Amino acid sequence: MKKSELLNVNVNGNKKLMNNDKVRYIIWNLPAIKTCPFATEHCKKACYACKAERVYPSVKPSREKNYNDSLKDDFSVRMIETIAYYRNSKSFKDKLIIVRIHESGDFYSEEYAKKWVEIINYFRNDSTIKFICYTKSLPYFENVNVSSMKNLCFLASLWDDTTDAMKELINKRGYRVYTAVSSFEGTNFSQCRCSDCAHCMKCANNNVKAIACKIH
Numbered sequence: 001m002k003k004s005e006l007l008n009v010n011v012n013g014n015k016k017l018m019n020n021d022k023v024r025y026i027i028w029n030l031p032a033i034k035t036c037p038f039a040t041e042h043c044k045k046a047c048y049a050c051k052a053e054r055v056y057p058s059v060k061p062s063r064e065k066n067y068n069d070s071l072k073d074d075f076s077v078r079m080i081e082t083i084a085y086y087r088n089s090k091s092f093k094d095k096l097i098i099v100r101i102h103e104s105g106d107f108y109s110e111e112y113a114k115k116w117v118e119i120i121n122y123f124r125n126d127s128t129i130k131f132i133c134y135t136k137s138l139p140y141f142e143n144v145n146v147s148s149m150k151n152l153c154f155l156a157s158l159w160d161d162t163t164d165a166m167k168e169l170i171n172k173r174g175y176r177v178y179t180a181v182s183s184f185e186g187t188n189f190s191q192c193r194c195s196d197c198a199h200c201m202k203c204a205n206n207n208v209k210a211i212a213c214k215i216h
Contacts, residue, residue: 030070087128131153136157141173157179178213
């Protein structure tokens with residue numbers, strides 16, 4: 001596959017997802033809010049992905065292109081080919097590859113979620129690749145046993161205005177949780193300092209069940 005035919009993934013990292021000599025990131029983004037059907041009002045107001053779309057003119061068109069590609073029937077195949085291309089490249093050799101699904105955006109439909117399940121399952125026996133997502137689109141995964149997908153780190157995104165129905169679903173399914181708090185005093189959350197994910201790796205450890213960052 002030619003590089004020009006690959007999907008528009010970010011392999012350069014960002015301020016938090018920093019590549020190093022042991023970890024490389026592949027990041028897939030979609031338009032903020034537009035692809036977030038379960039976003040809460042507080043989530044929308046604090047959305048850093050929206051800020052990036054306002055500040056950098058090239059960001060929104062890039063994410064819109066990704067959205068259009070994700071609608072196509074061959075999305076799963078193309079994403080598999082894209083991940084495999086980078087896995088086999090020199091700069092990714094002998095490193096843990098973390099595929100971050102949606103630094104911006106979310107699973108916008110059950111059909112789209114199924115495409116990612118297919119992608120993740122394709123790489124289920126590849127110990128060099130791990131997938132991570134933080135999502136509010138939990139209803140789209142009610143028929144998926146995410147805990148059995150050992151190469152997936154699936155975290156329910158929890159806000160202070162998350163509905164009771166969604167909280168019940170989180171408890172029912174036993175999902176791992178990621179949230180933001182004003183203080184860690186009296187909580188049982190493992191603290192995320194939002195600085196260098198490749199060194200922290202709490203989100204990539206399925207044994208850490210509840211993680212929180214400080215509201216910022």
